Amino acid sequence: MIKHALITVILLAATSLAGADSGLQVSEPWVREAPPTSRVLAAYLTLVNTDDNTVTVTAISSPDFKNAEIHRTVIEAGVARMLPVKQLEVPAGGQLMLEPGGHHLMLFDPLRTLTAGETVTLIIHMNNGKQLSATAPVIRKTGEDHSHHHH
Amino acid sequence: MSTDNKQSGFKRILIAIIVAALAMAAGIWAARAVLEHNSVQDELDATRFPEAREIASFSLIDHNNAVFDNSVLKDRWSFIFFGYTHCPDVCPTTLSILNSVARKLGDLDEDIRFVFLSVDPERDTPEQLAQFVSYFNADFIGVTGTPEGIEQITRQLGVLHIRAQPEEGASGYLVDHSASVFLFDPDGRYHAVFSPPLSADAIAGDFKKMLQAYQ
Numbered sequence: 241m242i243k244h245a246l247i248t249v250i251l252l253a254a255t256s257l258a259g260a261d262s263g264l265q266v267s268e269p270w271v272r273e274a275p276p277t278s279r280v281l282a283a284y285l286t287l288v289n290t291d292d293n294t295v296t297v298t299a300i301s302s303p304d305f306k307n308a309e310i311h312r313t314v315i316e317a318g319v320a321r322m323l324p325v326k327q328l329e330v331p332a333g334g335q336l337m338l339e340p341g342g343h344h345l346m347l348f349d350p351l352r353t354l355t356a357g358e359t360v361t362l363i364i365h366m367n368n369g370k371q372l373s374a375t376a377p378v379i380r381k382t383g384e385d386h387s388h389h390h391h
Numbered sequence: 392m393s394t395d396n397k398q399s400g401f402k403r404i405l406i407a408i409i410v411a412a413l414a415m416a417a418g419i420w421a422a423r424a425v426l427e428h429n430s431v432q433d434e435l436d437a438t439r440f441p442e443a444r445e446i447a448s449f450s451l452i453d454h455n456n457a458v459f460d461n462s463v464l465k466d467r468w469s470f471i472f473f474g475y476t477h478c479p480d481v482c483p484t485t486l487s488i489l490n491s492v493a494r495k496l497g498d499l500d501e502d503i504r505f506v507f508l509s510v511d512p513e514r515d516t517p518e519q520l521a522q523f524v525s526y527f528n529a530d531f532i533g534v535t536g537t538p539e540g541i542e543q544i545t546r547q548l549g550v551l552h553i554r555a556q557p558e559e560g561a562s563g564y565l566v567d568h569s570a571s572v573f574l575f576d577p578d579g580r581y582h583a584v585f586s587p588p589l590s591a592d593a594i595a596g597d598f599k600k601m602l603q604a605y606q
Contacts, residue, residue: 272483275476275526277519282479313480315587319551320481320570324558340484341588381483382527383490383591
């Protein structure tokens with residue numbers, strides 16, 4: 241519950257950064273805390289388009305990592321594959337979720353140690369040249385907490 | 392002579408009755424077994440084999456460098472998931488689900504083993520796996536080995552794992568792999584498989600039903 245409230249606060253903080261003219265808002269951004277050996281982390285968020293036109297996201301970057309790529313997990317015939325995604329289309333008045341087992345952001349080689357409670361800056365790049373910044377909390381998820389991402 | 396004939400006649404009838412009774416008992420037993428199997432399967436999300444499958448020998452090592460082979464499976468139930476430590480989405484999600492399953496089954500009087508079996512032995516050393524699995528649960532077991540050793544078990548279970556061609560400029564490589572969770576019974580036999588999408592509630596609930604049917 242506290243975590244949920246915290247996320248809501250961060251979400252409000254994140255969306256306030258969006259700027260009224262970008263048409264795009266970020267809700268519930270979070271980064272999965274990784275086991276100590278891992279050099280690759282996953283980030284999840286929901287892109288909300290309040291605009292009348294489709295918004296195309298061409299990249300998501302992070303100054304806290306060496307590299308970031310948008311991927312999509314596809315499970316076909318029981319086999320999980322991760323496919324790179326060139327761009328994300330967020331429909332007018334609609335939303336697009338990056339969530340476990342679906343679209344996600346791969347963050348490679350953290351520039352500092354990132355443990356639960358810290359935050360990561362994500363920058364969403366749009367094809368109209370606009371950028372949107374979001375602050376994503378690092379959250380430990382090992383099955384001990386109640387997941388609020390399951391609907 | 393005639394007494395002997397009479398006696399052997401009786402004997403034949405008696406044998407016939409015994410055979411018939413046995414056949415009937417066997418029929419009832421078989422029918423009940425089939426019905427029972429079917430009724431168990433009907434209540435499951437998992438795919439449970441009517442006859443658990445024997446697994447040919449394989450030899451791997453766990454994250455403490457101890458041998459992990461068929462004999463290790465033969466003392467308790469084992470959930471096995473195949474993945475690799477450089478996997479940021481599916482593997483942590485599945486291990487979190489399995490940790491929830493472990494907690495949900497914690498009240499059972501059963502010693503249950505959870506195994507994360509690497510399909511990326513090149514990068515997943517026992518040391519790497521030790522840190523990875525214990526992050527999720529101190530009792531989880533990481534298993535790796537030679538590519539041949541891993542092939543010995545994956546081939547039998549139909550577990551696919553393919554190293555994906557890295558993208559231009561990508562950091563490291565990805566491995567496409569089976570997203571299912573495999574269940575072995577205390578006889579060391581392949582008992583059931585849970586296919587994605589996985590849920591801790593469904594896995595724990597199904598396991599309890601299968602445990603009941605097994606006992």
